[in-house]
Amino acid sequence: MTNYPKPPYPEQQQDMPGQTEKMTPRPDHGEESYVGSGRLAGLKALITGADSGIGRAVALAYAREGADVAISYLNEDDDAEETARLVREAGRKALLLPGNIAKAEHCRQIVDRTISELGGIDILVNNAAHQATFDKLTDIPDEEWEITFQINLHAMFYLIKAATPHMKPGSAIVNTTSINADKPNPGLLAYATTKGAIQTLTAALAQGLAEDGIRVNCVAPGPIWTPLIPSTMPADKVANFGKQVPFQRAGQPAELASAYVMLAEPRSSYTSGATIAVTGGQPIL
Numbered sequence: 001m002t003n004y005p006k007p008p009y010p011e012q013q014q015d016m017p018g019q020t021e022k023m024t025p026r027p028d029h030g031e032e033s034y035v036g037s038g039r040l041a042g043l044k045a046l047i048t049g050a051d052s053g054i055g056r057a058v059a060l061a062y063a064r065e066g067a068d069v070a071i072s073y074l075n076e077d078d079d080a081e082e083t084a085r086l087v088r089e090a091g092r093k094a095l096l097l098p099g100n101i102a103k104a105e106h107c108r109q110i111v112d113r114t115i116s117e118l119g120g121i122d123i124l125v126n127n128a129a130h131q132a133t134f135d136k137l138t139d140i141p142d143e144e145w146e147i148t149f150q151i152n153l154h155a156m157f158y159l160i161k162a163a164t165p166h167m168k169p170g171s172a173i174v175n176t177t178s179i180n181a182d183k184p185n186p187g188l189l190a191y192a193t194t195k196g197a198i199q200t201l202t203a204a205l206a207q208g209l210a211e212d213g214i215r216v217n218c219v220a221p222g223p224i225w226t227p228l229i230p231s232t233m234p235a236d237k238v239a240n241f242g243k244q245v246p247f248q249r250a251g252q253p254a255e256l257a258s259a260y261v262m263l264a265e266p267r268s269s270y271t272s273g274a275t276i277a278v279t280g281g282q283p284i285l
Helices: 053-064 077-089 104-118 142-166 186-208 228-232 235-239 257-264
Strands: 044-048 068-073 094-098 123-126 172-176 215-221 275-278
Touching: 044 053, 044 104, 044 142, 053 068, 053 077, 053 123, 053 257, 068 077, 068 104, 077 094, 094 104, 104 142, 123 142, 123 257, 142 172, 142 186, 172 186, 172 257, 186 215, 215 257, 228 235, 257 275
Parallel strands: 044 068, 044 123, 068 094, 123 172, 172 215, 215 275
Antiparallel strands: none
């Protein structure tokens, strides 16, 4: 509870989608702390939004657990290269896949490249997300509503549809939902709505893909310190980010990695349709 900084953090803002190196304090992705033990040895993972934040922490953990990693991201080349470096330092293959997952064809292409260049796909982590803050419903542009659904929800459908025909029994899909699915922030209306839909999608797919031996689960983060925060929230809210949960601080990306590993590893063979809350003590029901 006390290993990481508590708010107030320095007031800060960035342009979307944000950069890790410009954040104060710098997020912890487990660079110095995560130690693997072969839980994902020989597996191939595709992770969206893997350039920074939660995605980077998951990529690092998966690599140290023995998996090769395809790193999907929009255009944050410097952050993505750092993630790739961490994966390669762990002795695993890293495949960089820039581009916009809001486009169905790009989703199909990155699945195809993962399979052709890594030799298969055993784990799909749908983690990339878009959000923006608006005080009133009438302030939300139609285009903002549409792009939030395209990135957060439609891309998830496209990727799962493309990947599952190539996933063997025992494979796993891990989706990132949010505490906003159960405790929606009215200032994040579009984002919260997509996150609720992701939980429903996960529950339905866990049943529908069971006969194929593919497990589907999701992780529901609370307030996590990633570039998404200073690039999508006002500076005063960034300064107090995470103060509202019982731990009274934002979580660090490294603190979520173990949940994504557990849901992906073969030993979790009876876990499907679950939501794992990582919320700093804030219950979700």
